[in-house]
Amino acid sequence: MDLNTIYPCGKVNRRGFLHQLGGGFFGAAMGAVWAQDGKIKDAIYGPHFQPKAKSVIFLFMCGGVSHIDTFDPKDNKWAGKLIDAIGFGDNVAEMKRPVIPILRTFTKYGQSGIPVSDWFPNVGGVIDEFAVVRSMWCNEGNHFPAVIETTTGHRGRQFDHPTLGAWVSYAPGTANQNLPTFVNMGRASSPVQLTGGYLGATVSATPFQPGETPIPNLYPPKSSSPAERERQMRVLEEMNREFRERYAINSDVVARSQAYELAARMQLHAPEVVDFSQEPEHVKALYGIGEKETDAFGEQLLLARRLAENQVRFIQICHAGGGNGAWDAHGDMKTHEPLCRAVDKPIAGLIRDLKQRGMLDSTLVVFGSEFGRSPWSQNTTGRDHNPKGYTVLLAGGGIKGGMIHGATDDVGYKAVDHPHYHSDLHATILHQMGLDYRKMEFNVFGRTMRLVEEGQGPITEILA
């Protein structure tokens, strides 16, 4: 066995060298160039087969969407009855809890006739594009551990495991060299959702937002004059020259000058992406931009489409983050209502807009949370956490639309038909991006790390 793979410590390994030399920017960009040149053969770099999707738009509802009030209807025959509610959610002791009635009305939409609740009428209008997977489950019953599990594929953080988006952007493909490969919009539930972990900061999420400053520190402070800054940049180049000539062999120093060039290119390109002035009014209206309730999320989704157009590979949007997340409806299910209204129209708008541009086939849209919500309440009119069964929605990017896959039991408690551990969702996303989850391996001190370690692999039933 090659000793380097056991004791990489202190040696310049190939990937470390690449990170330093080429990875000036979010690694993937230069890594892609090298991979295309055939200079690196590591299996982790894809694509391992022809990708269906070029970009992923991942919509994460912080706190846990109630699947039984939205996309997984149940009749109310259990309502009012006490059932076992043991050992998950906020409940660690044995106890019985009252099932609370589902107050929503469900309508069958589209040719597929998939039932969608009155909280998501617009998504209902495009439900024929979605695969509704009703049988997801994970282990962790509280927010922070569940967020770790469902974004990194690992329970707890024995290691600094990278988030899904970091794995996707680590394997290079057609990354835009002027923009990050992995961006996050909105406040995340946890910094874990942004981390590159042991894959490095080159693949961690870059915060992005609509408006005047899309990326932190993109522009000089207001007090400085552009002419003076230009002069400074010229002098900086001259003052650096001596040092760079002396240490030209050091890849870090080479990478640093490239990183500054790239920063300059981002200053040019990021404003173009966030400039909505050329977007027609009817397109903005699709996203609900200009309407009070949907404006903020609508702008983020329009920006997501524009980032996807610019080959940004993984666009993560966290909705209602902060603390446990506003979707965490323990007290009263009615707190879901304004949140649903805020995201319903923008999501439908995104699907319609991607479709009319012919981008839906190559853009994978995913909607989900860290877990679902329980059939019972904690003696309130709200619902507790439920990791044992919940729903995720996928559309575009080679996903079969207008289908329901899997099912929970009579009350929406456990996934019983085709249950899928959350890693199956990760494997599915990787698969649509042309990546074989089994080849996505990374060696950390002799321990082979993977995003997907459990589960059955991609959910093949929902693939077109």
Next chain:
Amino acid sequence: MIRGYSTNSDVTPQFLQVFDADDGRAPCPMRTQTVTAPQGLFMMNSDEIETASTKFAERLSKESAGDFTAALDLGYRLTFSRPPSPAERDKALTYIESDPARLKGFAWLLFNLDEFIYVQ
């Protein structure tokens, strides 16, 4: 770098994240070391560097009593523990052009030099 620094705050400061900070919450057998554009943006444009440049310029100005050559020497000694080479001194003097307001720009230059990031 900040092991134990942010035990329960929910967000590691953005500038530490871009410089591969270990957030202290997970064992870290191997620190990653990257060179990225957001790091460049931080060094160029952030409030932190803006404030540091202002304060550093004030100090250089005060301790050199209006002598630009002395201010440059002090600036190099404080940041790199060495005086500037004659060529570096010339370049910096050419930049400042006897304008005291440019000492802040000079401080910014020092912070953005490769030598400030990499110890050789």
